[in-house]
Amino acid sequence: MRAFEANFDGLVGPTHNYAGLSFGNVASQSNAQAVSNPRAAALQGLDKMLSVQQLGMVQGVLAPQQRPDIHTLKQLGFSGSDGEILQKAFDTAPHLLMACYSASSMWTANAATVSPSADSADGKVHFTPANLVNKFHRAIEHGVTGRILKATFVDQQRFAHHHALPAHEMFGDEGAANHTRLCRDYGQQGVQLFVYGQHGSDPTAPKPSLYPARQTLEASQAVARLHQLNEDNTVFIQQNPDVIDQGVFHNDVIAVGNHNVLFYHEQAFLDTQSKLEEVRRKFGEGELHFIKVPTEAVSIDNAVRSYLFNTQILTLPSGEMVIIAPTECQENAQVAAYLETLVAQNNPIAKVLYFNVKQSMQNGGGPACLRLRVAMNEQELAGVNQATLINQASHASLSAWVSKHYRDQLTLDDLRDPSLLNESLTALDELTQLLKLGSVYPFQRG
Template sequence: MKSKELNFDGLIGPTHNFGGLALGNLPSSKNQYAVSYPKKAALQGLEKMKQLHLLGIPQGIIPPQERPYLPALRKAGYEGDDQQILEKVAQNDFKLLLQCSSASSMWTANAATISPSADTQDRRVHITPANLISQAHRAIESDQTTKILKMIFFERRHFVHHPRLPNHESLCDEGAANHMRLTPQAGHQGVELFVYGRHYENEQSPMPAKFSARQTFEASKAVALTHQLDESRLVFLQQNPKAIDAGVFHNDLIATTNDNFFLYHEEAFLDKEQKMKEIQEKYAQFSSKPACLIEVKKEMLTMDEAVESFLFNSQMITLPDQSMILIAPLQCENSRAKEVINWVIEGDNPVKNVHYFDLQQSMANGGGPACLRLRVVLTEEEYYQIHHSFILEKLHFGLLEEWIKKYFRDEIHVEDLKSYEFLCESRQALDKLTQILNLGSIYSFQ
């Protein structure tokens, strides 16, 4: 059956700020407490969605989460009405306020892991929301993410929703940012690649020295098991601890796949030669041609340059004519990463072009093009069984642009997050968004 890949981008929310909350995320730490520009950020993200739509790629959207998130503050022991709670937490625990005000749900690559029906034993799409427990500001996203995913993929004959993994440090799960897939073509069976940073149960396993590894092997294995994936088409790869210490907090900063194409840095993985051999052996079960594995040597691009440019966080897209393009951040055009991109395009592989996008506001917080999207492969029948209020059509882009320009502030200082007036503004913006997209009441304040 013919299939298509959808990209569900996170719409950047009105509280976009630089709280510097993400340990191991170098841009986040570097820009802590800098002035942010939410209107510009949201328009930059929307422009990427619009251009992919114009290229013929089905484009979905995931609304921003409610921020500041007062239900989390109430669970933390703060009492009173909304204004009183905001004033108390601003005075007593500003970091907690920052954690409950982050717009990090924009990076939907961390929303969930999704396995297409072609790979699963029961031939249904399997969905597991990430628990994101390694970072406090992201751990509060999971409930709303689960709610939205169940709204989008509501039909039970085609979609299976698993609960997030238990909130235990042995099961730290960061979603699709640590999940890849190789297949001859969307809709065919594929080899699913799960990337982890550490073995929780094996103390002898290599570990980073500077930053903690966010994804555990145990979490990756649990997701693969619940998704009913065949072990013969499954590969687990461990991140190189050196990469994590260099700022590769998720695999999608150092490796990426699309259909039969795999682009990765020389220093991305441990046991690299053995793992690439395993991938090709398992891929050969359903393809007479080997997968196209392209390794970028450190002489071409150092690990530090890869992290700074976000080259490997480029979004790889198969166009309707079956050619591939890179959706790369503008930073790649002004660095040695451009030489690597040109080398890839000129090589013997499916990638034939590149489009550069200005995503500076997201990048300054540690998220490039691929961070902003959750990719989902669906058959035509499955596609017609999803909630199409979350699929963007031509009309939506103008409406959303007007919405952003009307409701988003030009700039935010982190001190603005203490303001009750700003809380009301943010809620008003989200309430209007649910009307534009015809979503009904999805937020706690509605």
């Protein structure tokens, strides 16, 4: 049976804004309080999804979170009408209001960790929503994320959905942004690489000194257990603390894998040689390509600025492997020169395709942040909510929905506007009908 990798991108929500909430994410912090364009951001994302689908890939969409999160503001002691709550939070605790308006769910690489049926002992595709406890504005996402995933991957015979890990720093989990899978074929058992920033239970172990290490070893191990993975096909690798302190807040900012290729910066990991030897040993027979980018070819600073590694590597139906890169890579002289050299070398990557996702990039996420990868076979694809799959018709209907409901500009001052809340809820209610999701949002559930 044919197996393939599907990509499910996060749809940018109607309250897309630049709040600069993510300490350790250089792009997010440097663009804090800039004027955003929700309509342009959503349309850029949808155009990218359609372009990937037109390359012959299976492409889906995941709905955004409900924002603003009035329920959380009420939990934090704000009372009155919705408009009064927004105004009180704006006046007295604007950082909390911005957190409850966060646009971060667009980066679905953080939504969950996914393991395909070929790797799991029970033969199901497993999903564990990330608890994202390191950042308050993200820690409030996983409940709705879990409902959206269940409404998207609906066949209970083929998909297993888990709860997020306990909300404690020992089990800090950031999802697929710190996870990748290497395989000979998507339908065959592969090797899953879990990358962590620190040991949650050993304060003496290496960890960054400036920025937080968001993923713990204990969280990665727990997800592997939940997904019924074989220890002979899992590898746990520690991210280099020094690069975390240079703005590499997730592994997908410094390394990306696909199929039988691991594309990584030479400073990405600790104990790189021994860990890659473990990967090769567990991978077994067949071609496996480690593409190392030297510091002299691309500095850490340029890697972070361009998001060279926050790119998508896709294996097209033809077998050709391509990189989906943001235009920032094209505009960075050192990175552009490296990519030109890369595709000329003898390796599986044949081409680089550049996409404009500037609204996302300015908020701290590139093409790889925008998508959740799900390796599936044809029977499993049939068990997916078909309304969430992207094609020409669904792209057109979602684009029309965005044009109808989204504002051209949004400032932080707009976040206290009750009409923005009403616009958002109206839009999301209509979206759940377009995508046939049912009542996934709190306001729909009473």
